[in-house]
Amino acid sequence: xxxxxxxxxxxxxPLMMDKKTRILQATEKLLAMYGFHGLSMQMVARxxxxxxxxxxxxxxxxxxxxxxxxxxxxxxxxxxxxxxVSDNMPLQQRFRTxxxxxxxxxxxxxxxxxxxxxxxxxxxRENQExxxxxxxxxxxxxxxxxxGKAAGxxxxxxxxxxxxxxxxxxICLARKHVxxxxxxxxxxLDAAIEASWDAIVQH
Amino acid sequence: xxxxxxxxxxxxxPLMMDKKTRILQATEKLLAMYGFHGLSMQMVARxxxxxxxxxxxxxxxxxxxxxxxxxxxxxxxxxxxxxxVSDNMPLQQRFRTxxxxxxxxxxxxxxxxxxxxxxxxxxxRENQExxxxxxxxxxxxxxxxxxGKAAGxxxxxxxxxxxxxxxxxxICLARKHVxxxxxxxxxxLDAAIEASWDAIVQH
Amino acid sequence: xxxxxxxxxxxxxPLMMDKKTRILQATEKLLAMYGFHGLSMQMVARxxxxxxxxxxxxxxxxxxxxxxxxxxxxxxxxxxxxxxVSDNMPLQQRFRTxxxxxxxxxxxxxxxxxxxxxxxxxxxRENQExxxxxxxxxxxxxxxxxxGKAAGxxxxxxxxxxxxxxxxxxICLARKHVxxxxxxxxxxLDAAIEASWDAIVQH
Amino acid sequence: xxxxxxxxxxxxxPLMMDKKTRILQATEKLLAMYGFHGLSMQMVARxxxxxxxxxxxxxxxxxxxxxxxxxxxxxxxxxxxxxxVSDNMPLQQRFRTxxxxxxxxxxxxxxxxxxxxxxxxxxxRENQExxxxxxxxxxxxxxxxxxGKAAGxxxxxxxxxxxxxxxxxxICLARKHVxxxxxxxxxxLDAAIEASWDAIVQH
DNA sequence: AATGAATGAGGTTTCATTCAT
DNA sequence: GATGAATGAAACCTCATTCAT
Numbered sequence: 001x002x003x004x005x006x007x008x009x010x011x012x013x014p015l016m017m018d019k020k021t022r023i024l025q026a027t028e029k030l031l032a033m034y035g036f037h038g039l040s041m042q043m044v045a046r047x048x049x050x051x052x053x054x055x056x057x058x059x060x061x062x063x064x065x066x067x068x069x070x071x072x073x074x075x076x077x078x079x080x081x082x083x084x085v086s087d088n089m090p091l092q093q094r095f096r097t098x099x100x101x102x103x104x105x106x107x108x109x110x111x112x113x114x115x116x117x118x119x120x121x122x123x124x125r126e127n128q129e130x131x132x133x134x135x136x137x138x139x140x141x142x143x144x145x146x147x148g149k150a151a152g153x154x155x156x157x158x159x160x161x162x163x164x165x166x167x168x169x170x171i172c173l174a175r176k177h178v179x180x181x182x183x184x185x186x187x188x189l190d191a192a193i194e195a196s197w198d199a200i201v202q203h
Numbered sequence: 204x205x206x207x208x209x210x211x212x213x214x215x216x217p218l219m220m221d222k223k224t225r226i227l228q229a230t231e232k233l234l235a236m237y238g239f240h241g242l243s244m245q246m247v248a249r250x251x252x253x254x255x256x257x258x259x260x261x262x263x264x265x266x267x268x269x270x271x272x273x274x275x276x277x278x279x280x281x282x283x284x285x286x287x288v289s290d291n292m293p294l295q296q297r298f299r300t301x302x303x304x305x306x307x308x309x310x311x312x313x314x315x316x317x318x319x320x321x322x323x324x325x326x327x328r329e330n331q332e333x334x335x336x337x338x339x340x341x342x343x344x345x346x347x348x349x350x351g352k353a354a355g356x357x358x359x360x361x362x363x364x365x366x367x368x369x370x371x372x373x374i375c376l377a378r379k380h381v382x383x384x385x386x387x388x389x390x391x392l393d394a395a396i397e398a399s400w401d402a403i404v405q406h
Numbered sequence: 407x408x409x410x411x412x413x414x415x416x417x418x419x420p421l422m423m424d425k426k427t428r429i430l431q432a433t434e435k436l437l438a439m440y441g442f443h444g445l446s447m448q449m450v451a452r453x454x455x456x457x458x459x460x461x462x463x464x465x466x467x468x469x470x471x472x473x474x475x476x477x478x479x480x481x482x483x484x485x486x487x488x489x490x491v492s493d494n495m496p497l498q499q500r501f502r503t504x505x506x507x508x509x510x511x512x513x514x515x516x517x518x519x520x521x522x523x524x525x526x527x528x529x530x531r532e533n534q535e536x537x538x539x540x541x542x543x544x545x546x547x548x549x550x551x552x553x554g555k556a557a558g559x560x561x562x563x564x565x566x567x568x569x570x571x572x573x574x575x576x577i578c579l580a581r582k583h584v585x586x587x588x589x590x591x592x593x594x595l596d597a598a599i600e601a602s603w604d605a606i607v608q609h
Numbered sequence: 610x611x612x613x614x615x616x617x618x619x620x621x622x623p624l625m626m627d628k629k630t631r632i633l634q635a636t637e638k639l640l641a642m643y644g645f646h647g648l649s650m651q652m653v654a655r656x657x658x659x660x661x662x663x664x665x666x667x668x669x670x671x672x673x674x675x676x677x678x679x680x681x682x683x684x685x686x687x688x689x690x691x692x693x694v695s696d697n698m699p700l701q702q703r704f705r706t707x708x709x710x711x712x713x714x715x716x717x718x719x720x721x722x723x724x725x726x727x728x729x730x731x732x733x734r735e736n737q738e739x740x741x742x743x744x745x746x747x748x749x750x751x752x753x754x755x756x757g758k759a760a761g762x763x764x765x766x767x768x769x770x771x772x773x774x775x776x777x778x779x780i781c782l783a784r785k786h787v788x789x790x791x792x793x794x795x796x797x798l799d800a801a802i803e804a805s806w807d808a809i810v811q812h
Numbered sequence: 813a814a815t816g817a818a819t820g821a822g823g824t825t826t827c828a829t830t831c832a833t
Numbered sequence: 834g835a836t837g838a839a840t841g842a843a844a845c846c847t848c849a850t851t852c853a854t
Contacts, residue, residue: 563800
């Protein structure tokens with residue numbers, strides 16, 4: 001660092017971050033409203049309140065936008081699921097809390113994607129790295145299943161399987177609830193949680 | 204017939220099915236191979252061995268083609284699920300048979316759509332009429348749940364809920380199996396069937 | 407060929423050929439008028455009197471269009487150069503005829519491209535095959551140079567070099583003439599032909 | 610300076626030329642590498658190490674940049690051609706020196722534009738003023754032709770014509786040499802110079 | 813003077829649909 | 834009924850240019 005050197009300060013201002021977020025949110029909303037087809041970059045731009053070209057400052061191309069949206073949502077989901085869950089709570093309480101966290105998320109309008117079945121058809125990079133990231137995101141869920149098996153309470157199956165048996169039904173149910181296929185009352189909800197629990201505990 | 208003319212020979216083999224079926228099968232295959240984006244009417248036409256315009260003799264437009272494909276597949280699925288199931292078989296055997304019917308279908312390659320998660324993103328007409336049709340298609344499933352409740356064996360929940368709790372996990376699991384996310388061994392498969400059963404029976 | 411076979415006749419009608427030709431001609435004209443930049447597919451379509459999408463029935467993409475135009479023009483040029491030239495005419499008459507053929511072509515509006523220097527910047531496929539094709543197209547020119555060398559009249563240089571020394575100046579001159587850089591009178595034209603001749607004959 | 614800030618260090622080396630020159634050089638390089646199509650202002654900015662907007666301090670618009678580049682290169686060319694040429698050298702030596710100066714320039718890599726045929730497709734302002742400027746730049750060439758005619762050695766044609774007949778073939782040849790169409794040996798080079806000389810001297 | 817994020821018109825290309833044959 | 838060439842709207846994406854900082 002001599003007399004010819006100088007310094008440039010770059011402020012990644014909240015406003016700039018705002019733009020990328022706005023684009024992601026616009027994409028999520030439109031994807032939920034019109035599905036995968038009716039999603040054009042022009043629409044995203046209009047909804048986000050930016051010019052079409054601006055999207056390409058933040059995302060390589062349409063595919064990149066969707067990939068990043070996938071990751072973004074996944075992170076949100078993982079975060080939401082783990083809310084109010086700590087590893088020293090009783091197992092059944094942890095299970096119930098997470099189950100209801102998923103339910104709430106799918107019911108509310110915050111995460112409009114999770115509930116329309118569009119989420120799964122988002123392009124994902126199916127590689128080892130991605131798998132590890134997901135595992136880390138859903139650590140709390142993982143921990144619960146592991147603890148349950150260690151206590152001899154859950155069936156001796158891989159966590160992946162336990163999740164599929166007990167938490168996926170929650171999402172399926174929520175989807176039907178939101179789509180109006182079937183309205184789920186509070187009593188039925190409690191029964192569904194119990195049934196999900198029954199699926200994975202030893203009898 | 205001048206110097207600009209030339210000749211193409213086409214063998215109309217007895218194997219050529221009727222055009223509508225060929226179009227539907229071509230669509231299913233291409234949808235499984237290239238997903239929703241990579242599906243163009245010209246591709247369907249080429250794969251089906253018909254002219255692009257011919258598709259419009261049998262289907263109103265692209266949406267109609269996809270709707271009809273949805274119904275077509277749904278009928279196949281319902282038919283497959285009910286195979287080797289009669290209403291006087293023991294409940295658990297009925298359940299196990301249907302569960303495995305779903306699994307087999309999702310694992311094999313003759314119903315390429317069901318297993319890639321593309322099926323759910325097909326456009327569906329979500330109306331009363333459609334709901335009734337589905338109910339009729341899945342009558343055997345319905346009957347099993349009703350019988351189980353009448354016998355006091357199943358939880359007193361609507362059939363819709365019982366299905367979501369015990370059969371949807373099968374589809375989710377199959378999807379993961381096919382996508383390579385998780386390879387399901389025979390022992391795990393048996394355990395999963397038992398767990399699905401545990402979810403809906405009274406304890 | 408059994409009872410299941412049938413025949414389809416395809417007429418490559420003159421009208422259809424017309425469309426491809428019209429697109430090529432439109433491209434040539436616009437390229438001469440507006441240069442390489444101001445050439446958009448929309449403009450070509452409008453000038454050719456077809457829809458934008460129609461171009462893509464006949465040409466893979468823009469590059470293919472330009473490639474094919476290059477070949478098309480090259481063939482025209484080769485044909486024009488060889489007009490009224492036969493291998494048993496005296497050498498100097500053959501040379502003069504070809505030189506003037508080039509000149510006429512560059513001066514007239516038939517081949518608007520050759521004279522604006524746009525021609526050379528058209529994308530060409532620089533491969534062996536292409537080189538051979540060109541050699542065949544310009545066979546008459548080749549023959550003249552070979553005959554001249556056999557007669558001990560021309561310098562013992564490769565035909566490629568002889569062409570560059572005696573015919574390229576014609577094109578350069580014509581370009582300047584058309585661009586208005588320098589107006590070439592008939593006497594000067596004669597002198598230029600003689601000078602080109604002097605460049606390649608032995609002294 | 611909060612958690613969103615970070616720092617970049619830039620060493621302003623003494624080698625950094627003034628910005629306008631850097632922009633011109635960047636343009637020349639990119640034009641040679643990617644041709645006319647692949648040249649965007651953002652690329653030029655990146656290559657020159659300036660911001661996109663900065664270009665517009667020195668050049669009206671893209672066209673102006675290209676115009677000025679044209680003039681810039683033309684001046685370089687004129688300068689190079691005249692190297693080691695003085696008006697009291699024998700005519701043939703002057704001619705040979707200039708011919709070889711052109712050849713060297715086209716063969717080497719420091720004037721990347723002249724040799725790829727991109728140069729001619731640069732936009733030029735074809736007006737009287739421009740013509741006069743060029744005449745002044747190429748004064749040495751002009752002088753040689755005038756002297757040759759005064760001595761009764763050259764044909765009595767305008768200098769413009771003499772140049773086209775004897776020096777343009779050099780450029781054409783060099784282009785073919787560089788493009789790999791035809792590899793020119795030293796003997797052929799000498800022969801080509803002699804042939805160019807033959808084209809303009811009286812016989 | 814310099815920056816570079818933002819713009820949005822315009823580029824190439826695709827594709828659902830029509831219609832003369 | 835069947836064809837497939839033609840259409841042209843609309844898709845994705847680029848890039849010359851501006852302007853607040």
